[in-house]
Amino acid sequence: MEPVNSIGIIPTSEQMRKEIRASHERSRKYRISADRRNENQERLSAAELEARCAAQQDLLEVVISHIDEFYGLLSPDDFIIAFADSDGYILKVDGGSTVKELFAEGNCAVGYRWTERDVGTSAISLCLAMRFPVQLNEEDHYCRQAHGFTSSAAPIFGKNKELAGVLVVSGTSRLVHSHTLIMITMAARSVEKQMRLLRRNREMSLYTGFLNRVIESAETGLLTLDTDKRIWKTNRKGKIILKQNDLEGKPVSVLRGLDLDLREIHRNPEAWKEREVRLQVDNREVHCYYSAKPVVSESDELLGAVMVFEEFNDLRKLADRISGTEPIFTFDLLVGRSKAFREAVELGVRAAGSSSTVLLLGETGTGKELFAQAIHKGGRRAGQSFVPLNCGAIPGELLESELFGYVDGAFTGASRKGRPGKFELADGGTILLDEIGDMPHDMQVKLLRVLQTGEVQRIGAQRVIHTNARVIAATHVDLYQQVALNRFRKDLFYRLNIIEIIIPPLRERGGEDIELLARHFVSRYGPENRISPDAMALMKEYHWPGNVRELENCVQRAIHLSNDGEILASHLGISAARDARRTVDTGTIREMERKLIGNTMSRNEGNMAKSSRDLGISRATLYRKVKEYGMDCEDFR
Numbered sequence: 001m002e003p004v005n006s007i008g009i010i011p012t013s014e015q016m017r018k019e020i021r022a023s024h025e026r027s028r029k030y031r032i033s034a035d036r037r038n039e040n041q042e043r044l045s046a047a048e049l050e051a052r053c054a055a056q057q058d059l060l061e062v063v064i065s066h067i068d069e070f071y072g073l074l075s076p077d078d079f080i081i082a083f084a085d086s087d088g089y090i091l092k093v094d095g096g097s098t099v100k101e102l103f104a105e106g107n108c109a110v111g112y113r114w115t116e117r118d119v120g121t122s123a124i125s126l127c128l129a130m131r132f133p134v135q136l137n138e139e140d141h142y143c144r145q146a147h148g149f150t151s152s153a154a155p156i157f158g159k160n161k162e163l164a165g166v167l168v169v170s171g172t173s174r175l176v177h178s179h180t181l182i183m184i185t186m187a188a189r190s191v192e193k194q195m196r197l198l199r200r201n202r203e204m205s206l207y208t209g210f211l212n213r214v215i216e217s218a219e220t221g222l223l224t225l226d227t228d229k230r231i232w233k234t235n236r237k238g239k240i241i242l243k244q245n246d247l248e249g250k251p252v253s254v255l256r257g258l259d260l261d262l263r264e265i266h267r268n269p270e271a272w273k274e275r276e277v278r279l280q281v282d283n284r285e286v287h288c289y290y291s292a293k294p295v296v297s298e299s300d301e302l303l304g305a306v307m308v309f310e311e312f313n314d315l316r317k318l319a320d321r322i323s324g325t326e327p328i329f330t331f332d333l334l335v336g337r338s339k340a341f342r343e344a345v346e347l348g349v350r351a352a353g354s355s356s357t358v359l360l361l362g363e364t365g366t367g368k369e370l371f372a373q374a375i376h377k378g379g380r381r382a383g384q385s386f387v388p389l390n391c392g393a394i395p396g397e398l399l400e401s402e403l404f405g406y407v408d409g410a411f412t413g414a415s416r417k418g419r420p421g422k423f424e425l426a427d428g429g430t431i432l433l434d435e436i437g438d439m440p441h442d443m444q445v446k447l448l449r450v451l452q453t454g455e456v457q458r459i460g461a462q463r464v465i466h467t468n469a470r471v472i473a474a475t476h477v478d479l480y481q482q483v484a485l486n487r488f489r490k491d492l493f494y495r496l497n498i499i500e501i502i503i504p505p506l507r508e509r510g511g512e513d514i515e516l517l518a519r520h521f522v523s524r525y526g527p528e529n530r531i532s533p534d535a536m537a538l539m540k541e542y543h544w545p546g547n548v549r550e551l552e553n554c555v556q557r558a559i560h561l562s563n564d565g566e567i568l569a570s571h572l573g574i575s576a577a578r579d580a581r582r583t584v585d586t587g588t589i590r591e592m593e594r595k596l597i598g599n600t601m602s603r604n605e606g607n608m609a610k611s612s613r614d615l616g617i618s619r620a621t622l623y624r625k626v627k628e629y630g631m632d633c634e635d636f637r
């Protein structure tokens with residue numbers, strides 16, 4: 001059935017006549033009786049009617065409000081006005097009771113279906129079929145019963161031009177007027193418009209609701225401001241960070257310390273990224289990083305600003321996780337059963353239960369950093385930051401900024417924005433000052449002051465920051481001797497040496513620990529390998545100057561070399577004959593270290609890579625030590 005007109009547009013009378021003729025023909029073909037009411041006309045049960053009305057509730061509500069308005073223009077005693085849905089079922093009929101009864105006699109009542117197959121040509125059925133407004137008078141209706149009437153019907157379209165239903169007005173034919181068709185068509189358009197608005201409002205509120213939920217569920221604090229710098233909204237996380245629930249409507253100045261210049265933010269948003277601030281809220285300090293962005297209209301008019309902020313502690317934890325500095329070792333992960341080692345572990349467990357300063361002493365590679373991690377993880381600061389700093393690896397001039405941080409533009413070369421120091425980062429947690437024995441004298445003084453006052457001052461800053469970091473210091477250097485030689489401050493030594501833990505060198509832990517550790521590293525790095533009895537015997541005999549680290553490297557290398565899964569003595573790269581024990585006499589740790597390095601270097605003819613491997617220390621550390629002991633690589637070649 002090709003429509004003669006575009007859908008929704010009122011057709012010319014010629015088009016109309018043509019369509020009516022075609023509809024009459026179809027009615028005959030459907031065997032509709034013009035004289036009798038169709039006994040088989042489809043009708044909804046009460047439950048079906050209720051379900052249909054519920055499914056189209058919005059549309060029906062809008063239609064009903066239009067029907068009421070329409071009656072302001074017509075006489076309800078002369079006309080009925082009805083709505084049929086897109087399947088032709090009448091869902092609403094209104095009018096004076098007499099005229100309604102009259103139409104009900106012809107099944108023009110709620111629940112009946114009014115398609116051409118049900119009733120032949122009628123205003124509703126033709127409008128449904130052709131999808132444009134129609135007006136039928138007298139014999140234009142197929143059924144004789146309707147010949148004394150005039151009916152005008154207009155389609156209502158919904159989303160995507162889908163037919164949503166038909167609005168129809170009918171009365172006795174003496175009241176026929178061509179404007180009635182225009183009126184009902186305009187009413188149908190008005191229903192469509194109101195439905196569009198309703199849909200848009202619903203989409204908007206869905207969208208706003210969605211946006212609100214996104215903002216609320218963000219794990220970053222958000223705060224929006226209007227142009228008067230009043231707080232318009234804060235999200236859930238923002239309220240948690242600021243510990244404030246009723247900021248909305250207040251001036252942003254209630255967050256003391258935050259100096260937002262909206263015009264500047266608008267002019268130069270880049271300059272307002274990742275700023276650090278210590279907000280004063282209700283006499284509490286909230287340490288945050290924030291970025292502020294302007295909110296502008298399409299014409300770039302400033303509407304306000306949004307501030308995105310995160311608490312310093314949360315950022316720090318995230319950074320620890322990403323950078324892998326999160327401690328992993330606990331005491332039960334430390335391998336070793338020897339008495340000397342267990343005693344050190346026991347002391348460590350006790351130290352974990354207190355927050356006193358700990359001094360870890362032991363040769364390189366004995367596991368000092370592991371002990372520090374286990375002490376941190378075993379205590380009540382376990383959930384907080386563990387911040388290690390190798391005081392020996394950082395040049396003196398940089399050490400201060402590493403330890404204490406600096407403020408914006410504190411010195412040339414510093415990044416424009418300030419940076420917190422390790423003490424600040426470790427606030428509430430633990431700072432490990434590794435290689436403390438190598439700390440330059442002037443830094444020792446500064447460190448002592450921090451330990452005494454619990455306060456740090458960033459380089460270039462006026463204010464001091466209170467820090468509550470637990471200090472663990474570690475060194476392979478004989479600190480007692482260093483103090484005696486005035487190379488290490490006595491007062492600092494006593495401040496650090498509250499709980500002293502000496503971690504024994506591997507050679508003093510005995511064969512059982514060597515075997516346990518060797519098997520532990522095999523299972524970690526190459527579980528399909530086994531250690532031959534000869535290899536195990538050699539490992540137990542060897543002196544292990546680089547301690548557990550050397551053993552670990554040695555096992556890794558052997559796994560790499562063994563091709564049939566068996567680690568042989570020849571894969572270990574050590575020999576009892578080359579054992580440094582034979583060339584090292586007794587003396588201080590430092591003296592022994594100097595001799596050991598000298599012997600290893602001469603055995604390897606000055607080859608630094610090989611010597612550092614043998615010693616189980618990094619090449620950089622070996623260079624540093626060679627320099628420190630005033631040696632020259634050339635002497636060994």
Ligand SMILES: Nc1ncnc2c1ncn2[C@@H]1O[C@H](COP(=O)(O)OP(=O)(O)OP(=O)(O)O)[C@@H](O)[C@H]1O
Nearest residue numbers: 334335336363364365366367368369370476548549
């Ligand atoms: N008891 C242990 N159980 C398991 N692994 C250990 C143990 N002790 C040390 N290790 C291993 O030895 C390596 C060296 O340990 P760690 O870095 O703690 O030594 P260190 O004494 O701090 O050395 P340095 O003085 O050179 O900094 C670690 O990577 C670890 O794998």
